[in-house]
Amino acid sequence: MDCREIAPYVEPYGDGELGPAERAAVEAHLTGCRACQERVARYGQFRHLLRRQPREAAPPELRARVTRSIRRSAGWHALRRWAVAPLAAAMLIALVTWAGVHGVGPWSTSRPSSLIADLVSKHATYAQIEAPVEFASANSSEVRDWFRRRLGVRVTVPDYAPAGIRLLGGRIADTDGHKTAYLLYEKGHTLMSVFMVTGERLTPAGTASMTYRGFAYHTADVAAQHGVFWAENQKVFAVISSLDYESLLECADRLRMDRGEDQRL
Known part of the structure; x- marks a missing residue:
């Protein structure tokens, strides 16, 4: 699995939605790819930050x-x-x-x-x-x-x-x-x-x-x-x-x- 192939799996991986085989394939690629490691980390930060927003934010x-x-x-x-x-x-x-x-x-x-x-x-x-x-x-x-x-x-x-x-x-x-x-x-x-x-x-x-x-x-x-x-x-x-x-x-x-x-x- 290369960087292009892993792209559709970043969000499901971050959300814990992948099956054992797919998760293992993603993690095998992440072990040797710093760019994809950063992509997964940034997705996690993005998800965490926006979930902190209130349900009602109008002034x-x-x-x-x-x-x-x-x-x-x-x-x-x-x-x-x-x-x-x-x-x-x-x-x-x-x-x-x-x-x-x-x-x-x-x-x-x-x-x-x-x-x-x-x-x-x-x-x-x-x-x-x-x-x-x-x-x-x-x-x-x-x-x-x-x-x-x-x-x-x-x-x-x-x-x-x-x-x-x-x-x-x-x-x-x-x-x-x-x-x-x-x-x-x-x-x-x-x-x-x-x-x-x-x-x-x-x-x-x-x-x-x-x-x-x-x-x-x-x-x-x-x-x-x-x-x-x-x-x-x-x-x-x-x-x-x-x-x-x-x-x-x-x-x-x-x-x-x-x-x-x-x-x-």
């Missing part, structure tokens, strides 16, 4: 206004929908817009770029509409195939389920004329958005720079939402939620690792 001022609806229909299957009172929704969008203009955030006193403000606004908007995703599925492969058919490009769809973060589905958005792949996840009562914008440049205005596991990210707080942003291969990526920054950076790092695996396949 108190938003939680008082936001109620959760569990309406299901045949077309949506297991998708958990969110219902927001009209006044609260208007206040939330207004708050995002105001913060984008005034650069509100604990580490920045300058105005965030229009791209960052737009992505945070999309996160807030999609969280309160009746149908936040076009294609509803908790299966990463199905969502990846849907994006390939619709966009003609490979979109990496991380599986955060072992960390308690459930995939809800995806949609295609438009960001200043650029096609954008949007993934929606749910951690308890908290939504997390992942964006991939093709052909856009990341302007770090209004952000703080942070190096995490050797890679440079930009972070920004807008309207009680945390955002982690980075650029690779003429694409801009964003992970936005009210989860804490350490968790978002773990998710961003996992996305980058999965993209690396996809590109090697």
Whole structure:
């Protein structure tokens, strides 16, 4: 078993789900492969960290206004929908817009770029509409195939389920004329958005720079939402939620690792 063959077994191995023969084969490879040892160790850290997150992480001022609806229909299957009172929704969008203009955030006193403000606004908007995703599925492969058919490009769809973060589905958005792949996840009562914008440049205005596991990210707080942003291969990526920054950076790092695996396949 080589590094490529072991990749699908990393998570089942870390979760203790492999049979005796498969486990022995993985451990035989790990004995002599430092890179895969680190991959297994990082998966364990990722899983442990995100399981510490509370089931309900919304800020108190938003939680008082936001109620959760569990309406299901045949077309949506297991998708958990969110219902927001009209006044609260208007206040939330207004708050995002105001913060984008005034650069509100604990580490920045300058105005965030229009791209960052737009992505945070999309996160807030999609969280309160009746149908936040076009294609509803908790299966990463199905969502990846849907994006390939619709966009003609490979979109990496991380599986955060072992960390308690459930995939809800995806949609295609438009960001200043650029096609954008949007993934929606749910951690308890908290939504997390992942964006991939093709052909856009990341302007770090209004952000703080942070190096995490050797890679440079930009972070920004807008309207009680945390955002982690980075650029690779003429694409801009964003992970936005009210989860804490350490968790978002773990998710961003996992996305980058999965993209690396996809590109090697």
